[in-house]
Amino acid sequence: MRALNTNIRCRLVVLLLLAGCACLAPCLAYAADEEGELDAVAHTADGVYLDFAPFGAVELPRIFLRKDPWGVDVFSSTRSALLSERYVIEHEEDGHAEVLHGEALHAAIEHHEHLYAKPQPVLGSMVLDLSVTRHLVFGLLAALITVAVFVTLAQRYRRHEDRVSAPRGLFQNMFEGLIVFVRDEIARPCIGPKYEQFTPFLLTAFTFILCCNLMGLVPYAGAATSNISITFTLAAFSFVVGQRRGTRAYWRHMFWAPGIPLPVKCLLAPIELVSLIAKHFALAVRLFANMMSGSLLILSLIGIIFTINMLFGSLTATFVAPLGIAFTLFISFIKIAVAFIHAFVFTLLSAIFFGMAVEEHHEDETHAEEQPALAG
Amino acid sequence: MDIIVAQSLLEPNAGLIVYKVIVFALLLFLLRRFAWKPIVSALGEREETIDTSIRKAERALEEARKTGEKNEEARRAAEENARRVMQEARAAAERVRTEELEKTRARIRQMQEQAQAEIEREKQRALEELRDEVAGLAIRTAEHILEETLDTDRQRKLVDRFIQQLPRN
Amino acid sequence: MDPTALAYLGAGIGAGLVAIGAGIGLGHLAGPAMEGSARQPEVANHIRVSMIIAAALLEGVALFGMVICLLLTLKT
Numbered sequence: 001m002r003a004l005n006t007n008i009r010c011r012l013v014v015l016l017l018l019a020g021c022a023c024l025a026p027c028l029a030y031a032a033d034e035e036g037e038l039d040a041v042a043h044t045a046d047g048v049y050l051d052f053a054p055f056g057a058v059e060l061p062r063i064f065l066r067k068d069p070w071g072v073d074v075f076s077s078t079r080s081a082l083l084s085e086r087y088v089i090e091h092e093e094d095g096h097a098e099v100l101h102g103e104a105l106h107a108a109i110e111h112h113e114h115l116y117a118k119p120q121p122v123l124g125s126m127v128l129d130l131s132v133t134r135h136l137v138f139g140l141l142a143a144l145i146t147v148a149v150f151v152t153l154a155q156r157y158r159r160h161e162d163r164v165s166a167p168r169g170l171f172q173n174m175f176e177g178l179i180v181f182v183r184d185e186i187a188r189p190c191i192g193p194k195y196e197q198f199t200p201f202l203l204t205a206f207t208f209i210l211c212c213n214l215m216g217l218v219p220y221a222g223a224a225t226s227n228i229s230i231t232f233t234l235a236a237f238s239f240v241v242g243q244r245r246g247t248r249a250y251w252r253h254m255f256w257a258p259g260i261p262l263p264v265k266c267l268l269a270p271i272e273l274v275s276l277i278a279k280h281f282a283l284a285v286r287l288f289a290n291m292m293s294g295s296l297l298i299l300s301l302i303g304i305i306f307t308i309n310m311l312f313g314s315l316t317a318t319f320v321a322p323l324g325i326a327f328t329l330f331i332s333f334i335k336i337a338v339a340f341i342h343a344f345v346f347t348l349l350s351a352i353f354f355g356m357a358v359e360e361h362h363e364d365e366t367h368a369e370e371q372p373a374l375a376g
Numbered sequence: 377m378d379i380i381v382a383q384s385l386l387e388p389n390a391g392l393i394v395y396k397v398i399v400f401a402l403l404l405f406l407l408r409r410f411a412w413k414p415i416v417s418a419l420g421e422r423e424e425t426i427d428t429s430i431r432k433a434e435r436a437l438e439e440a441r442k443t444g445e446k447n448e449e450a451r452r453a454a455e456e457n458a459r460r461v462m463q464e465a466r467a468a469a470e471r472v473r474t475e476e477l478e479k480t481r482a483r484i485r486q487m488q489e490q491a492q493a494e495i496e497r498e499k500q501r502a503l504e505e506l507r508d509e510v511a512g513l514a515i516r517t518a519e520h521i522l523e524e525t526l527d528t529d530r531q532r533k534l535v536d537r538f539i540q541q542l543p544r545n
Numbered sequence: 546m547d548p549t550a551l552a553y554l555g556a557g558i559g560a561g562l563v564a565i566g567a568g569i570g571l572g573h574l575a576g577p578a579m580e581g582s583a584r585q586p587e588v589a590n591h592i593r594v595s596m597i598i599a600a601a602l603l604e605g606v607a608l609f610g611m612v613i614c615l616l617l618t619l620k621t
Contacts, residue, residue, distance in 0.1 A: 045385040046392070063391075130391040139396065143403045150411035157418035164425040179415060199416060200408040208403060229388045233396040237404070282605065289608030290601075292385065345601045386616060 040299035042116070044292055046135045046227050048078055049115050052220055059115070062131040068124035078114050089117035139224035142211040149175060150207065182206050182347060190351035194245075194358045198351065201241045205234060206347040209287065213339030216295055217332060225342075226291035228284065235284035238350040239277075246357040283349055290342050294335045301328045510539060556617035563610035570603045 043051070050058040059077035064087070066073065075081035082089060082105060090097040091108065100108055108114050120126060153175050157163050167176045182203050187195040209225055216223025224230050252258070254272045256265060305324045309317035514535045521531050578596040582589035 041385060046389065128391050128394065129389070130394065132395075133389070133392055136392055136395050136399075140399060143399055147403065147406055147411070150407055150415070154411045154414040157414050163418040163421050165422075176415075176419070179412075180419065183416070183419075200412045201404065203412050203416075204400075204404050204407045207407075208400070227389075227392065228386060229390075229392040230396050232388055233393050233400060236397075237400055282609070285609060285612060286602075286605035289612050290604065293608060293611060341597055341601050345598060345605075348598065386612065386619065 040296055040303050043299050044222075044226060044295045046133045046229075047115060048131050048133055050134055050137065050220070057112070057115075060132045060134070060137065062119070063129075064119075064121065064126060065128040065130055066121045066124045067127050071124075072130075073121070078119065079109055081119055082109065082114055086122055087119040088122060089114055089119050091117075134222065135224045135227040135230060138215055138222050139212060139227075139230055141221070142208060142215055142224055146204075146207050146211050178207065178210075179203060186344070186347050186351045190348065191355040191358065195351075197245065198241065198354045201237070202347050202351055205238065205350060206343050209234070209346055210339065210343035213291060213343055214336075216291060216339065217335055223291045223295065223339075225287055226295055228288045231284040231288040231291075234287070234346070235280045238283060238346075238353065239280045242350070242354045242357045243276075245354070247360060249360060250357050279349075279353060283346060287342055287346050290338055294331070294338060298328055298331055298335070301331065510542070514539065552617045556614040559610060559614040559617065563607050563614065566610070567603060567607035570607075571600060574599050574603060 048060050048062060050060065052058065059079055062073075062075045062078055062081045064073045064081075065071075073081070073086065075084065075087075081087045088099045088101075089105075089108070091100050091104065091113075105114075108117075118129075153172065156167075156172055167173045183195075183199055186206070187199050187202050191198055212224040212230075215221045216226060225234075254276070255269045257268055257272075260268065301324050305317050305321045308320050518531055518535055574596060578592050582592045
């Protein structure tokens with residue numbers, strides 16, 4: 001009886017979703033008429049604005065570090081930076097670039113072209129573009145959410161009786177489950193007995209990446225991890241945290257592997273170094289590529305409707321739209337799984353690299369003799 | 377314009393990296409200080425508590441089992457004892473009863489025998505008496521006859537035969 | 546031939562090859578995993594988890610290829 005009930009409910013939900021897709025389709029087709037095109041790449045890439053279409057966009061503050069003369073310029077938005085006449089953008093046409101001024105500048109701002117151009121200072125040259133970008137905002141938001149959730153969770157363990165009693169409620173059970181999962185399924189088996197010094201990093205990385213990934217599914221938000229700079233930073237942190245704790249035996253095996261003839265040793269050391277860096281590079285690119293391809297895929301699937309609208313007219317698009325939206329829905333479900341899996345994979349691989357770094361190698365005879373001399 | 381956007385997809389942004397390093401370092405520090413340390417230590421504490429509780433419970437269970445076994449043994453012994461006592465009591469009662477019965481029966485028999493003997497004796501005495509009486513009577517009769525016939529011997533035989541003919545009782 | 550066109554061509558062919566490689570890899574991964582979990586349903590959960598991890602790593606490799614294809618199309 002109960003199973004039957006659930007079955008019916010499931011079918012109802014699917015039907016409702018399909019009906020929703022069907023209802024949404026004409027709207028989208030109509031929107032396609034209005035907008036003309038949907039730029040998947042621009043939505044996936046970083047930008048200096050928050051897009052709240054159809055309610056418009058919010059420009060983010062721009063901060064520039066310049067030299068000759070040295071200085072930091074802060075503007076509330078790209079528009080104000082350009083209108084202050086201290087920064088200019090160039091418009092490239094037919095191979096030669098021209099600096100936009102006056103009317104042309106206003107026209108460019110009108111068409112939001114200024115958001116995609118790289119402003120250059122009139123005085124001196126740019127050292128670092130420290131502008132607040134969309135992915136930074138999402139990353140900060142994810143960091144704030146993570147801190148809020150887990151510091152709130154930590155409050156639950158203040159009293160002694162709460163520390164030893166079973167977790168209560170959905171909130172505590174859910175997040176404690178995550179923590180225990182990272183500690184018992186990732187840190188402990190991959191690192192070994194020294195896992196405790198790495199759990200803070202692994203937990204932070206896991207929760208932050210998970211939060212970022214899940215934010216990629218939130219409307220108007222995006223995954224900060226779909227930005228290569230951010231995943232590079234995460235991988236660099238993983239690299240630093242792991243290699244800082246590397247044992248002597250680990251470095252020794254990397255640069256002066258025992259029991260191998262000297263020429264091979266010289267050959268092996270750079271290979272090992274490159275592979276070490278490549279492993280962490282792969283860590284960054286894997287996360288970035290998965291997250292980026294997810295949002296790119298969803299936007300491209302939606303974009304198919306618009307393309308068909310342009311190519312075959314709005315009637316065809318109306319019929320294609322439910323299909324496209326249903327598939328988007330499917331991909332969105334997959335993205336939920338991918339969000340968890342890639343947070344897990346990043347943490348797991350980090351833990352494996354840590355485990356390699358702190359592993360105590362079983363020294364052979366000649367080694368054991370050398371060891372005290374080295375230590376002394 | 378499109379090209380710049382597309383390039384930003386794959387091009388690391390130095391400014392963003394600077395921000396991200398600061399943000400992530402801060403996040404790491406904050407979470408480590410205010411979240412992971414209390415939570416992980418609490419989890420460890422809880423695990424330890426659960427572990428010791430389990431060990432304690434196991435020990436208590438073992439003890440309870442031992443006590444139970446001891447109790448069971450004692451109970452069984454007591455039961456055995458009680459059964460034995462009861463059996464003994466029953467046997468004693470039975471014995472007493474049989475003895476009483478036997479005694480009573482013996483007395484009855486004795487009394488019966490006494491009575492029988494008494495009766496027999498009485499009967500014998502009565503017979504004696506009767507015989508004496510009869511003899512006397514006969515003698516007196518004989519005297520009477522003798523007074524008439526003096527053939528006492530014949531008469532005596534006659535009388536004896538008569539007496540013989542009398543029923544024994 | 547126009548170098549841009551060549552780059553696009555290369556990117557397209559590369560994306561196809563990446564898809565083929567990833568498909569073969571995932572097939573090799575998923576087939577024995579299915580077989581294993583059918584033979585020993587009691588360890589199916591374990592197999593599924595390791596399969597997902599391996600698939601994620603494999604997908605990572607495929608996405609490397611995809612990134613290269615993207616680079617080809619975008620760096621004109």
